[in-house]
Amino acid sequence: MARRRRVASVRPDQSFKGRQFTAEVILWAVRWYLMFPVSYRDLELMLADRSVEIAHTTIFRWVQTYAREIEKRIRPHLRSSNGSWRVDETYVRVKGRWSYLYRAVDSRGQTIDFLLSAERDVEAAKCFFRKALGQPHTVNPRTITVDKNPAYPCAVEQMKEDGELWRRSRLRQCKYLNNIVEQDHRRVKRLVRPGLGFGSFHTARRTLAGYEAMAMIRKGQVRKVGGRDMRAQATFIAELF
Template sequence: MKKTRHPRYARHRFPAEVISYAVWLYFRFPLSLRMVEEMLAARGILVSHETVRQWALKFGQSFANRIRRRRPTPGDKWHLDEVAINIAGRKHWLWRAVDQHGIVLDILLQSRRNAKAAERLLRKLLKKQGVAPRVMITDKLASYGAARREIMPGVKHRQHKGLNNRAENSHQPTRRRERIMKRFKSAGQAQRFLSVHDQVANLFRRPARANAADHRTSLAQAFRVWSEVSNTACA
């Protein structure tokens, strides 16, 4: 019996498995569009890097949204940090929040590094997570304290550079992608790409202190979820 093609992939020449695989490669690993094109060509799939880019734009965010909805309840300890990114000759600030398990909660790219920018991040986090954390951990930037007092005054706040390594380390994959992509072309492109990239990374993240058997189980579960969110299980 022939499997039913999901409506999401209607009018696409390539099968859903190929499109899903290309999108997964692009967001999961530090690969350029042309690298993904060559990896597909090695498997006999002839597709241009521009087509891969269009697939990433069309399907990436919807896949990420589905992954986010399936994500377990975040931890009650939020680590917040910001890092400078140069885009088209201008300095921007990438604000990121992760929980105590290393799961990226959200990111927000802004042109400012002040209390108003920190407030925007906290408002977005509260809207997306639906609940405030028990404690918020940041570096010594005073903007975090001002934003916390305004947005969630009941949350405990710890400011110590050494306590915030988890958030700082979460920026490393972004730096690798930035080098591969020869820097982001615009703030909008960076926001769109990273909002998908971080959710895919969350899904395939190796559990802390996991042995080989646990890692294989976690990886198999991640691929099952990816198959469901990309609608390839019925393709």
Template sequence: MVVVSTAAPSYKRHRYPSEIIDHCVWLYFRFTLSFRDVEEVMLQRGVVVSYETIRRWCAKFGQDYANQLRRRRARPGDKWHLDEVFVKINGKQHYLWRAVDQDGTVLDVLVQSRRNAPAAKRFFRKLLKGLGYVPRVLVTDKLGSYQVAHREMMPSVEHRRSRYLNNRAELSHQPTRQRERAMHGFKSPAHAQLFLSAFGVICSHFRPRRHRLPAGEYRQVMADRFAVWRESTGSATAA
């Protein structure tokens, strides 16, 4: 049995309090803001911090916060929606593979240069390793690569292939497209993977299906999610 640590991130040798660090990281990953935008927001609140420092905080703590959120969340659903879209990186076409469950929770992402059968199998392996269980249903479009990967790696799982059943996965790409435009593209495949793996988890954590929740219930859900965020970043302990 593997014991997963939920220890809070360490802020040793950082002169700013953890609350300021995690707030800057939250602003950057939750909203369509640049590092300079976050710098301006913090300045309006009386906190003087450079955009370069904010960039370093996001690079250092973004994935760590996302990992902590992933460990604390309830087990995702048993119906996985998979889809891939192209992204331009330094003028070259790459593919962003994404999986979400039936509630829209981002399960994982992977940036690859191909969308063939080996790429699909690589994504399946990443999903299965990270989640530790197989779904009841797998929903994809009619890309043949999914069929090969499903047959070799999850033959017992029901596989539904239809472009009309996969709106859940297709809609999950919209926040990424917004950030891609705001950032004027990604610098490299490694940069895209680093940002999107943190962004997917943090952004979806703060985006419950609001249209299905009454106002009071929505506020309570968000209060609970902010409490989990404070636990994940260590701010609750520091306070």
């Protein structure tokens, strides 16, 4: 007898109450938008090709509602990162202006955390480090590798004095050691490009959270879910709801 293929299914969840489409369709659309460099209009046509007639504006609302929720729900399932942090910031256009996306990965390229900020200063750096240290899958870093941004030494020193950061954490300002995180920025840039930027800070934060969540899954950071196993990833996301 042929083995029955496992199909992702979603239990009834209040998160989908009142929606015209099923949870499976909604999560399929959200997951594909956050994984691949497509526009909302492109995804509208892809769904139409599968006999699902839906406006691109509705897909936008789905992404805004569920992208951040997926990111929140996967956090407890992530493997622990190591103590070698590579920190950098890249630029994202929000409402016609450049904003700063702080990002950190460990020495294996696993995502530690991210933060969208309107400023690039000491307070923004401290806010990012606090957010990263508060995640369940991170540890207090033994080394923090950054570029020549002068805000990082000040932020690290102040956080050590306040007891927020391990006193033995070593800061390294060495650009070539940050190639890992700089290469990782390319994925975010590729996903943002079809949308030509974001219309608001709120929209950007929610969408970027979804991009980063799907990146963590595809990097194999979720326990018992392979980074290249698309079926297992779809099932995992369905079981979060």
